[in-house]
Each structure stands twice: as structure tokens, then as C-alpha cells.
Amino acid sequence: MKRYFLYFLIMGGMLMGSCRKTEYAAIDSPAYLRVFNNLEYSPSLDTKDVPQPFLTMLIDPVLDADGTPVSAAITGDFLDHRDPWARPYPDAASNVIWQKEYPGTKRVLAGPILNGYDLASWAQVPSGKHRVIFRTRPLSNTPYFELSKGEKGVTLVDTTLELSPKEVYTMHVLTEDYVKNNPIMYLRRETFPNQPFVDSMVYVNFYNLSSDGFFEKAPNEIVNQQLASTKLRDTMYVYGTLSRKKNGLVTPINGFNGIPMGRVIRSLDGVVTPYQRFPLFPDTSSNKIFTGNMSQAFGFYRAGFNPQNLIYPLDLPAGVYSALTMGDYDENSTTGLYPYKIKGDLRTGMIISIHSGNDNPRSFSSVNTVEYINRKFYVTTIQRTFEPPVYK
Structure with missing residues (x-):
């Protein structure tokens, strides 16, 4: 449901609800x-009057x-x-x-x-x-x-x-x-409208907008009697993994397993952080129209740790590791390893896949912002323009 459909939806709602026209x-x-x-x-006893x-x-x-x-x-x-x-x-x-x-x-x-x-x-x-x-x-x-x-x-x-x-x-x-x-x-x-981004790449940047003192003073979270990986230190290093889902199995794409994607530093100064990128079609077997069902995973590691020396990141001290995954991931295989899950586009996560022209679906690149705030992750996805669908 993109910009091109919104006009038809709005017009339909106006015709069904009333004949009033909105003027701007x-x-x-x-x-x-x-x-x-x-x-x-x-809500709690301590905050009931706040x-x-x-x-x-x-x-x-x-x-x-x-x-x-x-x-x-x-x-x-x-x-x-x-x-x-x-x-x-x-x-x-x-x-x-x-x-x-x-x-x-x-x-x-x-x-x-x-x-x-x-x-x-x-x-x-x-x-x-x-x-x-x-x-x-x-x-x-x-x-x-x-x-x-x-x-x-x-x-x-x-x-x-x-x-x-x-x-x-x-x-x-x-x-x-x-x-x-x-x-x-x-x-x-934001700077994304003024940057020389290319259509063949998907872009993402990272922010930690947590409160001052959150990591040191907020209680740790315990899930199933284990320490949950839900707190980020003020400086963490990001590694990305792109995976495809085929026959029900999620498998990392060759060359895109644990790639460095910079660092994220806690800050409330409002400065745009550097954008990282990955290919719109990382799978070389793709037809370059639909990228295929896939997911993106981002691991956040304390300095000194990475996907190579932290192979099984479970039940670790707070602030060593956390992760976010998006797209068509496998719920069972990501439980624990990726404590944060945000679907985004149900088939392709940060990549937008939609009926466009004669292709249904067709995949398009996007610009994304990942924000960690006091134990929660949020993702904002910005789309490029595309041709409206053609119905045969």
C-alpha cells in the first residue's frame, strides 16, 4: 500500500463516508x-499518580x-x-x-x-x-x-x-x-535526501538514544532464568548477516555472514550517523527482480568481541552482545541468538517488495534507521519511488 494507492483509498473513503472535500x-x-x-x-504503585x-x-x-x-x-x-x-x-x-x-x-x-x-x-x-x-x-x-x-x-x-x-x-x-x-x-x-545513494544498495544507520546512565543503573532483564541480552553499552560494534529462506530453512548468504558495519555510540546530540550499506540482490542466483525471501540480522558486540570469537552468544554478562533480526526469519533458530525481532516487510525485511509494473513482487532498495532506546529497538524505513502496478 504505497503512495500510488493512497489516493485511491482516500477517494474511496471520501465517497463512502461523505462528499466533503479536504482542502490544504x-x-x-x-x-x-x-x-x-x-x-x-x-503503571505501578510508584507511578500511579504520575x-x-x-x-x-x-x-x-x-x-x-x-x-x-x-x-x-x-x-x-x-x-x-x-x-x-x-x-x-x-x-x-x-x-x-x-x-x-x-x-x-x-x-x-x-x-x-x-x-x-x-x-x-x-x-x-x-x-x-x-x-x-x-x-x-x-x-x-x-x-x-x-x-x-x-x-x-x-x-x-x-x-x-x-x-x-x-x-x-x-x-x-x-x-x-x-x-x-x-x-x-x-x-x-536527516541527510539521506542529499546523499549520493545508488538504487542497487540498501542503506542503514544506527543510533543509541538511551537515557544517560541507563546501562549502569537500569536493572538487568531475566528471561527463563537467564540473563537476557537486552542492554547495550554506550559503545558497541555492529556486524551484519544477510540470510535467505528456502524450503523453510534460513541460511546465511555466502560473503555476507558477520560483515563489519561500524559502531554505535550512545548520544543525544542529533547528529546523523554514517550510513552502512548492503546489496539489494546479494544472492548471485537472483533474477534481479525479486530478491527472494530473506532476512537481515545485526549483531551488537562489546569491544573485543565479534562473530568469530563469540560463536554462541547466550547467557553472557550484560552489554557483551545483543542482536536484531528483520524479514522472513526462522522463529526457532533465532530464539536467544537474536532477542529482538521486527518483521518489516514480511518477505524481505528492510528491502521493500511490492507489485510494480508487470512484476509482482519486485524488490526495491530503501534507507533505514535503527534506533536503540532503553532496552528496545525501533526501525524506520524510507522508500524510493517506483512504478505503479500494471494489471493484466
Whole structure:
């Protein structure tokens, strides 16, 4: 369900639901913004009176004399905790109220196709200087500005930012310090639209956006009476493995088992990390149309360890090893070895495989961001443009 299908879905929904037409005001010199809520919802006796992080984002809000918002130039409401996989396309036909990101399913003026990248999951916003507030809100279906004053929550983040025209931004609400548990806004100006990436390669970069002190002070996780590999040190080294699935068996592709893919350093400074790459068609027997059912696995190793000297990475001290796998993996063979699993594209993980032209499926390269935040992995996939399907 890509950009080319969204128009038909939206039009179908409009015809079925009403004849009302949505009008969008053009934005001069826009920036492009995508927002994620990474704050945890952890109900307990200790936190029962603490405002839970169901959020509303307000850009350039108007406040009353008591500091309560009464309006805003841009509102991102019903912002819940993000999904593990941020898909490369928005579900524009959905009527869901609670959002896993902004703009999510919200009807906004979406980002364009920029240098061959589809920015339909980014919202156009005015460039320039803005005040941004994130407020808590109740878990209800009432829009923020229809809530009573007492229900409009408290401010968790109040900051200003500067957005440059035609630039692409990813924003997160994060916890800066593990002990203080203080939320902050993290803003990253993405570089992928301006980099000389080639269509024959898939790109991925890595971030550790965990709170300061998380590794040292957060409790270790025990699963089935074993220490789980769910904590990363502030510096880890990444190794990638590409595998194909054939006749129900997952087998590493020759030449792509445990290849070095740089390092990931914990940081909240908003600087884009270097992109690593792997071939769109790593299997030489591929027909160069569909790459075949496959998976990508990324192992994270403490300095001094690698896939060659850590052959069986189970029941190790915290921070020695962890891993993420995506795609058509084998559940049984990856249990324990790859504690994090995010499907992405069900057949090909980070690679997008879709009906395009006369081919069904056809595989396309993508740009991906892997973010580790306080014991959880998240992946964002950005797609290139492609030809719409041809039905015979």
C-alpha cells in the first residue's frame, strides 16, 4: 500500500463516508517533520499518580493567563508510544484516532517526493523559529482542545527550534537521564535526501538514544532464568548477516555472514550517523527482480568481541552482545541468538517488495534507521519511488 494507492483509498473513503472535500493551505518554504513519542507507559504503585505519557504536540501554542493552551498553529494529538517499525508509507485511509507517530494517519499536507525519496510519512510545516510544547492528555477519544481545563494535563517539554526550508527532520520525545526521568525533545536533520545513494544498495544507520546512565543503573532483564541480552553499552560494534529462506530453512548468504558495519555510540546530540550499506540482490542466483525471501540480522558486540570469537552468544554478562533480526526469519533458530525481532516487510525485511509494473513482487532498495532506546529497538524505513502496478 504505497503512495500510488493512497489516493485511491482516500477517494474511496471520501465517497463512502461523505462528499466533503479536504482542502490544504499551501505552505511557503516548508520543512518536513516526523515525530515519535518514545516515553514509556509503566503503571505501578510508584507511578500511579504520575501523568502518563499520552501526548499532544503543540507548535506555536497560544496560552491563557494560567499557562493552559487554548489553541496552536499545528496540533499533533493522541500521540501514543511508537511502533517497533515505522513503515515507509502512511496508512492514509485509516480512521484510527490514537497515533503511533505524527503525522501518522492525520490528514495533513504531506512531504513530497524529494530526490527520489517518498516523504509521504512526513508533514509539511512552516520553516523558521517555533515554540514546541508536549503536554500530557487523558487516554480518551476527545480532541485536546475540547478537553476541560483540568484534563489538559501538564507540560513535559517546552522548547524552541529552528527549521530550515526544504530540510527533513525527525523529532523524538526522549528521557534524557535515567534517574531523573526528565523528558526532552531530540531533533535530527536527516541527510539521506542529499546523499549520493545508488538504487542497487540498501542503506542503514544506527543510533543509541538511551537515557544517560541507563546501562549502569537500569536493572538487568531475566528471561527463563537467564540473563537476557537486552542492554547495550554506550559503545558497541555492529556486524551484519544477510540470510535467505528456502524450503523453510534460513541460511546465511555466502560473503555476507558477520560483515563489519561500524559502531554505535550512545548520544543525544542529533547528529546523523554514517550510513552502512548492503546489496539489494546479494544472492548471485537472483533474477534481479525479486530478491527472494530473506532476512537481515545485526549483531551488537562489546569491544573485543565479534562473530568469530563469540560463536554462541547466550547467557553472557550484560552489554557483551545483543542482536536484531528483520524479514522472513526462522522463529526457532533465532530464539536467544537474536532477542529482538521486527518483521518489516514480511518477505524481505528492510528491502521493500511490492507489485510494480508487470512484476509482482519486485524488490526495491530503501534507507533505514535503527534506533536503540532503553532496552528496545525501533526501525524506520524510507522508500524510493517506483512504478505503479500494471494489471493484466
